[in-house]
Amino acid sequence: MAQSIKAGIVGGAGYAGGELLRLLLLHPNVELAFVQSRSQTGKPVSSSHPDLLGETELVFSAGASASVDVLFLCAGHGEAAKYLAENEVADGTKIIDLSQDFRWNECTATANVEADGRSFVYGLPELQRARIKEAQFVANPGCFATGIQLALLPLADQNLLTSEVHVSGITGSTGAGQSLSATSHFSWRTENISTYKVMEHQHMREIKRSLLSLQPENQPNIHFIPYRGPFARGIFITAYLQTDLSLEEAQALYKGYYEGHPFTIVTDQHADLKQVVNTNKCVLHLQKHGQMLVITSLIDNLLKGAAGQAVQNMNLVFGLEETTGLKLKATAF
Amino acid sequence: MAQSIKAGIVGGAGYAGGELLRLLLLHPNVELAFVQSRSQTGKPVSSSHPDLLGETELVFSAGASASVDVLFLCAGHGEAAKYLAENEVADGTKIIDLSQDFRWNECTATANVEADGRSFVYGLPELQRARIKEAQFVANPGCFATGIQLALLPLADQNLLTSEVHVSGITGSTGAGQSLSATSHFSWRTENISTYKVMEHQHMREIKRSLLSLQPENQPNIHFIPYRGPFARGIFITAYLQTDLSLEEAQALYKGYYEGHPFTIVTDQHADLKQVVNTNKCVLHLQKHGQMLVITSLIDNLLKGAAGQAVQNMNLVFGLEETTGLKLKATAF
Amino acid sequence: MAQSIKAGIVGGAGYAGGELLRLLLLHPNVELAFVQSRSQTGKPVSSSHPDLLGETELVFSAGASASVDVLFLCAGHGEAAKYLAENEVADGTKIIDLSQDFRWNECTATANVEADGRSFVYGLPELQRARIKEAQFVANPGCFATGIQLALLPLADQNLLTSEVHVSGITGSTGAGQSLSATSHFSWRTENISTYKVMEHQHMREIKRSLLSLQPENQPNIHFIPYRGPFARGIFITAYLQTDLSLEEAQALYKGYYEGHPFTIVTDQHADLKQVVNTNKCVLHLQKHGQMLVITSLIDNLLKGAAGQAVQNMNLVFGLEETTGLKLKATAF
Amino acid sequence: MAQSIKAGIVGGAGYAGGELLRLLLLHPNVELAFVQSRSQTGKPVSSSHPDLLGETELVFSAGASASVDVLFLCAGHGEAAKYLAENEVADGTKIIDLSQDFRWNECTATANVEADGRSFVYGLPELQRARIKEAQFVANPGCFATGIQLALLPLADQNLLTSEVHVSGITGSTGAGQSLSATSHFSWRTENISTYKVMEHQHMREIKRSLLSLQPENQPNIHFIPYRGPFARGIFITAYLQTDLSLEEAQALYKGYYEGHPFTIVTDQHADLKQVVNTNKCVLHLQKHGQMLVITSLIDNLLKGAAGQAVQNMNLVFGLEETTGLKLKATAF
Incomplete structure (x- = not known):
């Protein structure tokens, strides 16, 4: 029973x-x-x-x-x-x-x-x-914190956060809760974009704490720009950093780290936000451009977040x- | 098993x-x-x-x-x-x-x-x-056809379609399928509204056929204006007609008809489209204004539709x- | 000077x-x-x-x-x-x-x-x-009042409002002003639709007063369903009534009435809301389906409205x- | 005359x-x-x-x-x-x-x-x-190119591009033209976000050429992530780099550079995209966080762009x- x-x-x-x-x-x-x-x-x-x-x-x-x-x-x-x-x-x-x-x-x-x-x-x-x-x-955890940590944990786990990390995150309106405010007014927010708490988002504290637990030494700075997006649900995160890992090595690292974790999926396809909306998934996509490893991390802020x-x-x-x-x-x- | x-x-x-x-x-x-x-x-x-x-x-x-x-x-x-x-x-x-x-x-x-x-x-x-x-x-059934029939079946079932019926229906972009067209282009459709197939929508055939099966005599005209709405999912239908039924009688009629039908819900609250999006429900709301019974019928076009x-x-x-x-x-x- | x-x-x-x-x-x-x-x-x-x-x-x-x-x-x-x-x-x-x-x-x-x-x-x-x-x-005038009157004035002017008139109007969020409310919250309003003040909108008073000034006798009922649409600007009105006028006669009537009025344009093309957004225009489009004359009337609620x-x-x-x-x-x- | x-x-x-x-x-x-x-x-x-x-x-x-x-x-x-x-x-x-x-x-x-x-x-x-x-x-110039150059010209003009520059740019759907494609379909794009041409956007060539004309030596890398946003018009750019300039010095530099240029405005207020939509303006906003100077640059891609x-x-x-x-x-x- x-x-x-x-x-x-x-x-x-x-x-x-x-x-x-x-x-x-x-x-x-x-x-x-x-x-x-x-x-x-x-x-x-x-x-x-x-x-x-x-x-x-x-x-x-x-x-x-x-x-x-x-x-x-x-x-x-x-x-x-x-x-x-x-x-x-x-x-x-x-x-x-x-x-x-x-x-x-x-x-x-x-x-x-x-x-x-x-x-x-x-x-x-x-x-x-x-x-x-x-x-x-x-x-x-917090919603941005979840999406950003899932983008970076496999690297921290191998002490591979070896250069400055640059993060952008765009959040839907539900991330700010249901209280009424000028920036939650439909007339303002529809078809609009803005930033807030630039480089000062409170979620950085829990992110850094987690990363330090994996990579206690030589942790680089993480720069984070949060955006308000004109949609209701979801968080779209892009993080990049310099690394010697090849794309294949990075993909293997991420797939290995998340093996057995049913909600976090590393894909080889380009990813867009709506493939996770109304699910508990985090979808991660990796690209390599020159020395830069670019990680996209997508979650539904109300569910996985x-x-x-x-x-x-x-x-x-x-x-x-x-x-x-x-x-x-x-x-x- | x-x-x-x-x-x-x-x-x-x-x-x-x-x-x-x-x-x-x-x-x-x-x-x-x-x-x-x-x-x-x-x-x-x-x-x-x-x-x-x-x-x-x-x-x-x-x-x-x-x-x-x-x-x-x-x-x-x-x-x-x-x-x-x-x-x-x-x-x-x-x-x-x-x-x-x-x-x-x-x-x-x-x-x-x-x-x-x-x-x-x-x-x-x-x-x-x-x-x-x-x-x-x-x-x-078709998507508009489902929403409109569910708005009218209880009346037809009692031969109470006794005056002209006026129907508006606003559909999301997924209703038109994934083929590319000028009216499915984001730049055009976002923040926009238009009508199409005014008084000539093909779903009227299956709607009339069903209503005739319940009320074979004296069936009034149904006038239907379909709209393209700036949203992806859902159909919002408003139908009204003259009736001698009081609001309470109409509510009792609808609740009685849909008793035992798990997805079709008659509510006393004002209704909005997003309460059915991504569900198989149809939510029906009734109002009475003077002689007019106004029925709101909401479905997700890809699910119940x-x-x-x-x-x-x-x-x-x-x-x-x-x-x-x-x-x-x-x-x- | x-x-x-x-x-x-x-x-x-x-x-x-x-x-x-x-x-x-x-x-x-x-x-x-x-x-x-x-x-x-x-x-x-x-x-x-x-x-x-x-x-x-x-x-x-x-x-x-x-x-x-x-x-x-x-x-x-x-x-x-x-x-x-x-x-x-x-x-x-x-x-x-x-x-x-x-x-x-x-x-x-x-x-x-x-x-x-x-x-x-x-x-x-x-x-x-x-x-x-x-x-x-x-x-x-009010915004809905402007759009609806412009849809009906030429008929009233010739005492041709001879059958019940059925009106739907969908308004953008700016129509409700900038005060904060549950229905102006982006999370609620985006991709959503609802009705309000069904058959009871206060603008009907000024509309009826104007129409009576042109057609003081035998004025039919006007039934009006206002909708909240998921867009910021504009009003999309559909009005229809029975008439013996042919489409050509109706078009001639409307074009004649609005001749010399620089902002109100009668078009033979299908019309969509964004062609008037951020202008002072009213665009009117006429269709005839059986006995029904269907008039589309579009304005920007903050400008012409x-x-x-x-x-x-x-x-x-x-x-x-x-x-x-x-x-x-x-x-x- | x-x-x-x-x-x-x-x-x-x-x-x-x-x-x-x-x-x-x-x-x-x-x-x-x-x-x-x-x-x-x-x-x-x-x-x-x-x-x-x-x-x-x-x-x-x-x-x-x-x-x-x-x-x-x-x-x-x-x-x-x-x-x-x-x-x-x-x-x-x-x-x-x-x-x-x-x-x-x-x-x-x-x-x-x-x-x-x-x-x-x-x-x-x-x-x-x-x-x-x-x-x-x-x-x-190109649209992204215009927004990004206006964000960086005053620095290049003084040989102050002295650290790597990190740029994000979110563009509306009109940026991709009116040709039909999967990513311009309303059902896909509404309430969605994605990246494209990450670190490989063709506008970088004209941007670098302009910056080199001002600062021919020691020009740092510029990393650029373009996003497709769920809105029709506008480009929202965020650029940041390390600098010894104080916020006040940076503001003075930008205001000085753009003095006499009627469309490019340096503001001390937080800025959002819709304040430039349907204008020929570029609005620039500066912030300083630690060593980082963060520049927001907003244009309408179809007008100033x-x-x-x-x-x-x-x-x-x-x-x-x-x-x-x-x-x-x-x-x-």
Whole structure:
């Protein structure tokens, strides 16, 4: 008989929370015990997420209204730490946090982030699947952080980050959440492009921490320019650096590193963003131009970059097949 | 042990064929025996559908390279009839055709279309589920035809189509297939709107035929204006007509008619297209303004309007649960 | 020597105000005396409208900081009346109001709206150019109202509105202004469609009033379904009604009615929205299907539907050539 | 009395030709003598460019059907050279070519490209306005080339290109012309991103040639990644390099270099693409992060990147004010 995991979501009215809801409702081993939302308490979940009409009769609760095996925190940056400080969580409950609150600390190369007696494992399965399997508390990586790390891990793993790394990343509007702002207004954003947090994106901290754990010495600078793109979903990353590796050697390195990782695919074809939209995949493509190795890395920011990876982590924590509930039909168009 | 259905696709390189592939690869009871494409013979399926990288090693075949339990024809209008005329299909093989070749004939209100000794059932489950369950040959409805019929069937069923019906339908670019044309060029279509086939859309034939089967007398005119919209997926239909029904009576009528039909949902909330995108659902919303009943009907043209409904029909033909393999995560954003 | 008109704008930080600014800065006969904005007082105009960087050094003023020949009110619905109640305006100053405050009153078929001793002429040049030329106070029409009236005026003018009229109108996001809302969020609106104010749009009042002024008897119902479209600019209107006119007769009627009106063009080609975007044009296309005359009417909601028409009205009021400052390069793509 | 320049366009049915038409029809000193198109000979210009309905009665001619003062070649790469080889052009006629045929030759740092007795001046006014004023034959720069050069010229001018330069450029779909292709299909391109010609874009040749003319020694590598963006118009360029200049010094350098150049604006505000769409401007924004100077450079690829710059060059060649006919209302939204 199939395992049944009781799950609760804190902060279920936002984009990441909604995406998690969609996944958990279809997950064969999950029973959704509650979905909490402060702003939507008492309203049907389908009023915030109208695509779920007919899928669920759940109503947003004011708090964690049932005991659960796993608690997902989608409360936002700063709010997760606050929630755990203010609310009791039962001893055995696993926690998977989608905020940045427990991803990173000042100690550069240690594994976990300790907070109030809890030890959070950084939840990037392609970096530390074994640790996640043993974890009770998981800090789910950021979206840009996921895409950029997956572009660079195989090199760091072989101490091959030997020149400056130049990264561009273009994100869809859902990356900024559902709060209203001038740059999320349709009239502004459609057919438009802009940069933000140039060379100062907060995800660089967790990226560097991971890379240092693999290549602790002589790590080069990483320069990162984030862009706002006129599309709703997805992250398109281009990273390049000088290397002596031939294209074939680089491809072999990447394919070897990701062997056995079901969601991260190294392709020899040119890649475009929509082949990963609405999937939990990361597609990587390599090119070599002169001395430059150019890596393209594509993810759906709400799935592999947030809720999908959270479910992947849950699967690992509970000993399920890693892909359970995550074989998703791509939107494709 | 689960039933295993061997399936083949003729015309697998196009939009509908690709969508069918995506669905069948994830369907728990289907084993995909071959995917034929004249233009792509010998190439990996993932070269035409790069989102399927890592999902399948299938290569497009030149012909029906294996015997199958069910054959899907995605060859295009005119090509399906031609394929069946030129190729042998084993006696017991079920056929589900996505073209318009077998949807309609001159006899207005009879059930099936006879062609070369085959009798095609019109495959709209909400109209004739019982017949589909017994069918060997199914003519899958058109996309606009599906959305418009689902907006009007409950009324026709009660002989309540008693005034002229005014229909607008806005379709995404995938509705026109992947052939290149001035109106599918991004530079033209983005941020643009236009009409086409005004009051002359070919789907009106199959719509009228279905409505006549329910309400054979006094059927009013239906006026239909199709629009090309600046989006890739989905059909948004608005239909209105004069009626004495109150809003509550109309809602009860629609909810009653669609009870037990898992994909067609009558909602009291205002509806927008993206709540059905990448699902097999049809969402219906009713409003009453003065004497006018206004019906909104939303589908994804490639799913409930094509490949999803084809799988739904296959499920019915083979006695499976109707929703098998069709519980899809909506794209939502 | 060219005439120089001193102009002021109240409410210059919004979409319509900004568009008016763009036009007036390029208008050969206008000197912009001030641009007022409550929310942006003291900031450079180019901080709200960054495309104007390098075009103007103007700073938003707190009030009407200079005496002007013409005052444009872009303050929003309700705010225009309030502004005039609370602020002195010099006796000879012409006023062109872009809100709905003075477009309409209960008396169905009289010409002007009287308010606090001012008599506002409804500023649709194709309906009452002669009156506008004599006017001191002009109520600029609504955007949907402009597009729909231009689709129907020639028929009303000949008492040929003899059957129910069915209208659909799809508007871009700028039609809803720059205020932030769930339906203006990019993540929601991109690739999406929805309806709003179905059969209840407030512009119907000014439309009916104009049509009654031409065809006071036996006016049929007009049914109007407004849509939110996934594009920033423009309005696409389709209207149809039964008529005995042949297509040729209808075309002759429309071409005759609009002869001498430089912005309203009757074309025999199929039309699409982008041919009017960023122009002050209205393009009309006629089709006949059976008894139905189908009229397509296209405008840019911010220009012919707002600021462009306001400048057209200013030109008429001051005796300038109607097209002065309005020969605009279409965006086209 | 105003000067009147007789102009002809070869290749008027494409995107650049159409844009040029739009500009020249509104230009106060230009009389359009003919618009040639092989594919559209005999058809009204407004059938290919429907936004010009009502603006012109011109019909596409088969050849250069009149003698002109200036001939614009919009025939496409390779076609311009072919046209000049096969057709007589009167001795005094000025020629402005929008293709890449005469932009570049093997001699790295010389000024002009000699071809069949004609000497083509590279037509970037911000680089060599004085030469253009004296020129009879002008090679109009490429779109990416324009945006990237304007981002780097002030540094090269002071021999300050002293470290590797890293450039990303995202282009709208009109950049690829109106020919139909998989990557110009709306279904593919909407909400999508991809790269192409990574580190191999042909515009690098003309860029390097210009930079070498200013800084002939020790020129560093420039790495350029071009992207296809999901929008129709515009180019968004980010370039960065190490420099000892402070932000203030860099801003002073750029503002000084572009002083007196009316279309190139150095702003202290964050910039987004739509502030230049449908204008002939280039907006430059500088940031300093650590040692890195980050330059954003925005143009409309069809205007400053093609037809607008061609008109700017014509103005210079004929001794007109540089901005004549180029004060365009931005689309803004």
